Amino acid sequence: MDFLNAMGGTATGFFGALIPFLIVLTVVVFVHEMGHFLVGRWCGVGVNAFSIGFGPEIVGFNDRHGTRWKLCAIPLGGYVKFKGDANGASVPDPEAVARMSPQERATSFPTQPVSKRAAIVVAGPLANFILAVALFGGAIWVGGRYELPARIEAVLPDSAASRAGFEAGDVVTAIDGSPVRNFIDMQRTIASSADSTLTITVDRAGAERQLTATPEVYEEKTPFGRHRVGRLGLQGPKGSDAKLVRYGPVDSFVLGVRETYFVVERTFNYLGKLITGRESPDQLSGPIGIAKVSGEVARIGGVGGLVGLVALLSVSIGLLNLFPVPLLDGGHLMFYAFEAVRGKPLSERTQEIGFRVGLALVLMLMLFATWNDTIGSYLRSGT
Template sequence: MDILGMLPSFGGFFGSVLAFIVALSVIVAIHEYGHYIVGRWCGIHAEVFSLGFGPVLYSRVDKRGTRWQVAALPFGGYVKFLGDSDAASGKDGEAISSLSDAERKRTMHGADLWRRAATVAAGPVFNFILSIFVFAGIFLFSGTTTDDAVIGKLKPLPGPVDMFEPGDRLLKVGDAEIASLEDFYTAARDAEPSPTVTYEVERDGQVTSFDSVFPFPPVIDQLQPKSAAMDGGLEVGDVIQSVNGTPVYALSEVQAAAAEGQDNPMELLVWRNGEVLEKTLTPRQRDLPTADGFESRWLIGFSGGAFFEPPRITLGAGDAFWGGIQQTWFIAQSSLSGMWHMVTGAISSCNIQGPIGIAQTSGDMASQGVAEFIWFIAVLSTAVGLLNLFPIPVLDGGHLVFYAYEAVVGRPPSDKALNAMMMTGLFLLLSLMVFALSNDFFCS
């Protein structure tokens, strides 16, 4: 049974909350386990490993004396090490003073500097490792396309797509000769939208020509979360046949209509499994990454592609793992670039989502299927790992800054200075959370 596929039956709110809790629980568990296991390897004793906050629903103590627990509020977690006063690894001076020298070595405040740094850094690192392995697993499972311009699988469309057969090799699109899949994409982008296009294909050693659908028809391959298309009830596989009464044959025509109309409603006729539906959507302005930074565009929120899927080949484990590393790096790099552009005012600060926005995105991704939801978890894991490395006291990055200071000066900051900086960091973090939450209410 596809549990994630049942999410819409709970309704938008409950489905989104459930998906958010599942995603956050996985990410937090991996993050905190990174702290725990590396701390254990470094000889630092963990007293409590908690998934969630508040009243404890379930707990058990293992043979090492660590209490593993699940708490009622599933919006985070923590590892409390020996000598910690709280979940943020504050120093319990009274408790530490009563420990022997050997026992102090087993605390986060008495262990060697490198052991403390490794334990703190392990949380974000484990988030990145989770992302890499998830992406690698998806690449390994789904494979990759070759550069051959060959029909693998036809998409169900209302036009004369059945002229093609799986295995057909494309030789021409209109007047453009096709030697590779990249040639096909170039010809599709350059072609003027029209009801049909002439194709030349090789089939069983014979060359034949016929007219068929435009190379990039307005078919929905993927919906973007928190988009007009998602909220307006469009589905993967839908084909847009007209916009504001004007027939459309190419994906680019829908994109152009959204850009031209901006925030004006668009009347769509949508083909879905032989049935024609009427939909009204209003484009939303979004900031999209480009090679030179970001650009602002009006979108209804879906991506498409060719009228067919190319054949796929299996990737080796090494290639899949490298692809996972590259994808994780791309997300981290794009996130940092986006933050910088928000700080400089180049793009809107509405790009920062709070818990409500993230929950809605979780539900939207889960409603599209297991693979999409797992992909989203990996993306969110990268973001969580990156955020925790920010040099803000109370975050892992702030602790690493303190350790760097200790390494240079030869002693840690005073307890008074640490407490002041921790309070400042907590204020900054809460302010950011309030700002992000306000975006959930006031940004479309």
């Protein structure tokens, strides 16, 4: 009964978060597919359909180029179907291409040079990264940032920090050679480096010192679930010491790039630890988890929070699509790389097997993420 109640609560929370979730996901998917679409058009490739969602069409229209723009019933993604594609995953349709006239064949996707096909494919993830930089940087430009100095006010006894030799009054200037500009920079680097040895440079009364410390694993409970983070045992300045710092458009853009790079770097850091067994897969989330987070962010952070979530999810979607898994953009790029080296495409049979394997992997990941967001979340709650 407890499990059913928990699942009922999950369902209620999911439907309560449905509108924020659809807004976040639709923006990210639209920008991703628009990247494919625009570069495809610039390369002279015909576009049969631009779809947000899958399944039955709810509403749509044809533009003057013959492209069908449509909104479909299952809002968990989208696709651009180019001329000569068998489906929205850009699987080639050799029979359809063979039936085309020479003029039609010249504007079909499968007959384009490898360079053009690669540019069209990579444009989707690239559009996601551009969106993230624009949102991160734009938010900083419009609202500024409240920043605390990376000054240590206190060191907790019997902590990793005390064993490393930190002292109150130390100012952290760099971690593993990367500059630390404020307390948040330091805090989130430490939080994402649990069980990893860090070389931390501090300014102590005008003298530079280097300390070596390993953040201890700590499980914290947040409104978005339980997360394992690293802790050293350092206390920073009070929140009242924070100062609003305003940035111009150029500096905001640079900070937007840094924020995007930070998400990419920490994602690879997590995946590396996941592969080596130093991190748990229970932090992987699917649509249900994203929906719950969207609702919570909308409740706590309002529009500004959702903008940040769109930027974060945009980076994640762009990065995920670059993984060399057939069916994803990275899988297509992998096939094109083989084609460029061999001087001819892989056989239709090889590509077909690759796409089937890719589909199986994607479905398995979605099933695992859904299990993680429902049953796994219930089991970890201990209720």
